[in-house]
Amino acid sequence: MTELHYLTATEMVRLLRAREISAVELMRAHLARIEQVNPAVNAIVTLVAERALEAAAAADASEPKGPLHGVPVAHKDLVDTAGVRTTYGSPLFADHVPESDDILVERLRNAGAIAIGKTNTPEFGTGSHTVNEVFGATRNPYDLSRSAGGSSGGAAAALATGMVPLADGSDMGGSLRNPASFCNVVGLRPTPGRVPDISDTAAWYTLAVSGPMARTVEDLTLMMSVMSGFDPRSPYSIKEPFAADLEAPVRGLRVAFSPDLGGLPVDHETAAVTASAAKVFERLGAHVEQVDLDLSDADDAFRIYRAWYYALSFGELNGLGANTAWNVEQGRLVTGADLARAEKLRSGLYQRMAAFFDTYDVLVAPVSQVPPFPVEQPYVDEINGVKLPDYLTWMRSAYWISVLHAPAASVPAGFTSTGLPVGVQIVGRPFDDAGVLRVAHAFEQATGHGTRRPSL
Template identity: 60%
Template sequence: MNPADLCFSTATELAAALRRREVSAREVVTAHLERVDRVNPSVNAIVTLVADRALEQAAAADERLASGAEAGPLHGLPVAHKDLHDTAGIRTTYGSPVFADHVPARDHLVVERLKGAGAITLGKTNVPELGMGSHTVNPLFGATRNPYDLSRSAGGSSGGAGAALACGMQPLADGSDTGGSLRNPASFNNVVGLRPSPGRVPSWPDKAPWGQLSVKGPMARTVRDVALMLSVLAGPDPRSPLALDTPGSVCAGPLDGDIRGWRVAWSPDLGGSVPVDPEVRDVVRGAVEVFGALGCEVEEVCPDLSGADEAFLIQRAWQMELAYGPLLDEHRHRMAPDVVWNIEEGRKLTGPDLGRAQVLQAALFHRVREFFESYDVLLLPVSQVAPFDVGLAYPASVDGTGMETYLDWMRSAYLITMTGCPALSVPAGFTPAGLPVGLQVVGPHRGDAAVLRAGHAFEQATRVGERRPEVVAAGTTGGGRP
């Protein structure tokens, strides 16, 4: 296999070839490091690289396999971890000047599980400051650029992960999602991202382990690869009190199969509750027609999402203050205005505010639960806009409606967060300007398998995710490693 084949093989194919010893881990890691050298200077996706360490791990992996040791499901696959996830002995900055030189002593649970499955750490992927927002830019490393148009945003907060996948710098990527941070960068970069059901992927360490707003999850270039990675990340852990008991291996279950007769709901604008740019609506509408061609019963309808907006904004502000309030007291002058604003919003909250958010979300859960008694999946836009100017903090307006805060333009994702349902972003098509648009596939409570099956069927019918960005071919020559 030549380097280009290695870098754009699916993770599933690559893992099988590695186990059969048709290619070595050293060859795979070397090919991906060469891709990072050539393309990363253009997109700024990987911000900390541990090339020598990765090559040493690859050599050790080859030796273990040659000795007859059993290979893990991700044996020899290179992965750069989100810079919000602690990596033992590797700089983890959270995109903040406050943590510019922070080197954790332990791995986050998702890193621990990936390494335990045989993955090889390449480094860290870029994030917004403290992971706040769906546009990846921070004072330490600058902005991650969209591989399909370098003047555009790569989304966020897992924006570095999404861009690195699109460019063939890694076959799999870990991420996290509170208001769309796995789904939005997947949509912007023409890759796949899954927000799993809360508890599907355990989290540790965690200041608020009983919370369900933020989840960790997988990103990849295909739905099958996302399922493979989920099978490694998922499963119980005694350090995570909400972790589901279902073993991770179940998540790698069969994806192929006829979805003919599935009852598919869809909405271009979440029942009229959010503005969506026409070019995005057009792509999503075309994607929905594919489900009709696959034999599904498609109906334009949306569950009642009232109360989701208020509940999310309250819970997010509370979470931001809990996580970063002490930093604000000591480092306000080193923090971005949007970060300061969201923490201060948390400080304004009262006990009745938090209680109201819980009541609103409980009512929302039951309305959505009843909705899914009549439908197998719900289809929606992932993002309300296509990738926007990388120099903007966030879009000023969407389809003529002004956006007052850095959160408003992602309501199409964060309203779904509040339902507690799993949601998948799968490549759906491109705008006339050649910018990627993702389709959001939402399933019932803990219906991760349903969204993966639906997304896989759509992916196989369309092959949209196979379109590569021009920067992969053009690239740069040389360039310093981060």
């Protein structure tokens, strides 16, 4: 049998319910795996082993109380966990211990999941490379000299190495999708409102979402069923119940393939893997058409909204790291005219994409424009000889999609010649999260790339 720590969460649930394994046995297996590999990758930064074992013993002594009863889970160090250190990746909060849980933590616990610890993130989730002054960098399990991506890089690396079967993350400009691509796991940026977020300062802000990460699409869907659901404290929370039929056929699906989203520079090996993904859909019986898609209006819209959010959320803090401080300064320059332009650009793009999705069911494109880069490198500053002006630019393939108010998944799609993972991005029409997962599952089953484990 597969080692306990590399079983799927779905299989763990089955074995736990059949009493073929105990929650304590399962938790000990994951704690042993963390002890074995975490020093090398630095994915889990706060471990609550004793608390987790006590919860596992309690789970064994009770009847299953939810769909994740007894399953270990890790929470990103951006979400509040009552009684457990939550630093947000910032020295300013290095010793911060929240008094209450975020809603997604509460929902996972109520479903029976057992928190094992917190996963690493850059300061306040700022950037697609997981490094901060509190805990240092998270390394890529497939090559320890490379980045695990970000900002949910700790979650992705923990999943890839079998430290947990499920982990939550968040995504403003690609933070669920980029690390999934870099670490050969799956991540879903849900339609905004599918997983409610509660805020006292930016309750209507829809660029940032919370979502699930896992090693398989089936596990991702299981986790989504727990995380999603209406909450009146979120003003755009979706009331429609979430349900996905992963086995529905994809034959006849209308797939739009964009190799560069309208002229973005894409690393040659990344481009080759993405192109091979389009061929997989052809073999599955989908109608694949390469499209000349221009999403460039998303750039200005994303940067304006992002900057405004950073000034609003972190503008009163002193001692911020360089990336966060830069975003705050950009936000202080935003004018009313800028916000008006961003709203107009985003509205026009939404309507054009609504027409686009009348013709196509999904868009297939690169997740990231490059494979995992050296861990000591702050960010990608050049692609195919094209110089990039700042630390955001290399992730346009992800953050342009964020502006569309659409669900988007990253699914393992292959490897570079040196064995670095590359994911493919599957984007659906707004609110069709179930459709994206169905397509992602079909691709995953047809390729099997996600079953390739790192050798540490």
